[in-house]
Amino acid sequence: MVRAGSINYQVGKIIKQHNGIGQSKQESRNTSGLVSAESGHKVSDKFHSYKSLDNARNDLKNLGNYAKEHGIKDMSKIDAQIVKNWIESKGISYNTASNYLSEINKVHEHLSISREDVKELRTEFKTELRSNELQSRAYKHLDRIQLPQKSQPAFELQRDYGLRMNAATHINIEKQIDGNTLKYQEKGGKWNEKELNPTLVSKIKENAVSGKYELSINTYRDQLKREIEKTGQKYTGTHGIRHTYAQNQLEAGKSKQEVSEAMGHSREEITNTYLR
Numbered sequence: 001m002v003r004a005g006s007i008n009y010q011v012g013k014i015i016k017q018h019n020g021i022g023q024s025k026q027e028s029r030n031t032s033g034l035v036s037a038e039s040g041h042k043v044s045d046k047f048h049s050y051k052s053l054d055n056a057r058n059d060l061k062n063l064g065n066y067a068k069e070h071g072i073k074d075m076s077k078i079d080a081q082i083v084k085n086w087i088e089s090k091g092i093s094y095n096t097a098s099n100y101l102s103e104i105n106k107v108h109e110h111l112s113i114s115r116e117d118v119k120e121l122r123t124e125f126k127t128e129l130r131s132n133e134l135q136s137r138a139y140k141h142l143d144r145i146q147l148p149q150k151s152q153p154a155f156e157l158q159r160d161y162g163l164r165m166n167a168a169t170h171i172n173i174e175k176q177i178d179g180n181t182l183k184y185q186e187k188g189g190k191w192n193e194k195e196l197n198p199t200l201v202s203k204i205k206e207n208a209v210s211g212k213y214e215l216s217i218n219t220y221r222d223q224l225k226r227e228i229e230k231t232g233q234k235y236t237g238t239h240g241i242r243h244t245y246a247q248n249q250l251e252a253g254k255s256k257q258e259v260s261e262a263m264g265h266s267r268e269e270i271t272n273t274y275l276r
Contacts, residue, residue, distance in 0.1 A: 004074035007064035011075070014110045015057050020046025045106045054188050056103045062086075062166070063104075069218050076110060080117040087125065089221060090237050094129035098122060137236035138243040145227050151220050153203040153213065157182075158238065161194045162245040162263050165238040169215040173208050177201060186264035246271060 004010055020028055028044035047053040060075075066086045067078050083104060087097050104111065105118045147155045157168035167184040176183045180196050204213045225235040236243075242263065249259045260271040 004076070007061055007068060007073075007075070011057060011060045011064055014060060014075070014107050015047075015053065017110075018046050018056070018107055019053060020044060020048040021050065021053065023048065043102075043106075047106070051188065056106075058187060058189075059100055059103055060107070065217070069216065077112055079112040080114075080121060083111075083113060083117075084121055084124070087121075089218075090239065092129070092237065092239065094125055097125045097129055101125075137240040138247050139228060139233055139236070139240050140244075141231060142241065142244055144231065145224075147220075147223050147227060150207045151215055151223050153200060153207060154215055154220060155224065155241075156200055156203070157196075158241040159245065160200075161196065162242055162249075163194075164242065164264075165217065165220070169213075169217055169220055171204060171208075171213040173205060173211045173213065177204070190264065192264050 025044050025048050028046045029042040047056050063086050064075050067082050101118050101122050142159050154168040157163045180198050180201050182194050182196050183191055186192050207213055224238060228235045246259050265271050
């Protein structure tokens with residue numbers, strides 16, 4: 001039996017085949033055979049900018065790790081149902097889901113999903129997610145939420161410092177914590193720093209194993225969902241905590257630019273979606 005290799009290795013092979021840096025986008029469109037489900041126009045099956053390439057790499061790793069936690073270690077076995085469950089678990093908007101599906105459409109032949117499957121998922125999510133887009137995803141009274149001891153530090157990193165879930169649930173103590181300063185990677189690989197409350201630093205270290213603070217993402221999501229629903233609120237995903245953080249920062253007197261920088265956004269326009 002041939003082993004598929006680690007998720008990082010599998011994603012690396014996929015990305016290598018779809019690296020379009022320096023290639024003509026027009027030529028790639030003509031040879032790829034892909035058609036956009038939104039516009040009906042031909043699209044490239046390559047990623048032509050470093051940013052789009054990095055985003056695809058990170059998103060595919062995220063999908064692969066989600067599948068692995070559900071017993072699927074070979075990315076070629078990831079089917080439409082796994083992709084659907086993965087997207088639904090994130091509590092994201094239709095536009096974000098559509099971006100994920102566009103990436104998957106480019107690399108579909110490496111998964112167990114067809115272009116028709118992607119098209120059907122897009123139609124489903126257009127109906128399911130767009131109806132929720134006008135509603136704020138922010139939560140109320142997060143100070144009343146208490147997760148199990150090991151998960152509480154990750155929750156506080158999201159609630160009080162605006163970290164994304166992946167950064168909050170995977171920390172190498174020696175490499176990332178210096179005194180009370182936490183270094184962590186934003187989406188796309190950019191490094192950011194936050195000065196943490198000393199008590200929180202102690203909690204992170206107390207719950208670390210072999211120098212690493214790590215949580216199962218699915219366990220963390222399930223715990224948060226259960227506690228949020230106990231308060232009578234609709235669960236909007238772990239990303240809803242970042243929406244709450246952004247709005248709290250603005251209400252505390254921070255400028256939109258300061259909020260944007262604190263959240264690791266490359267443009268203030270991205271932050272706008274968190275502030276409605």
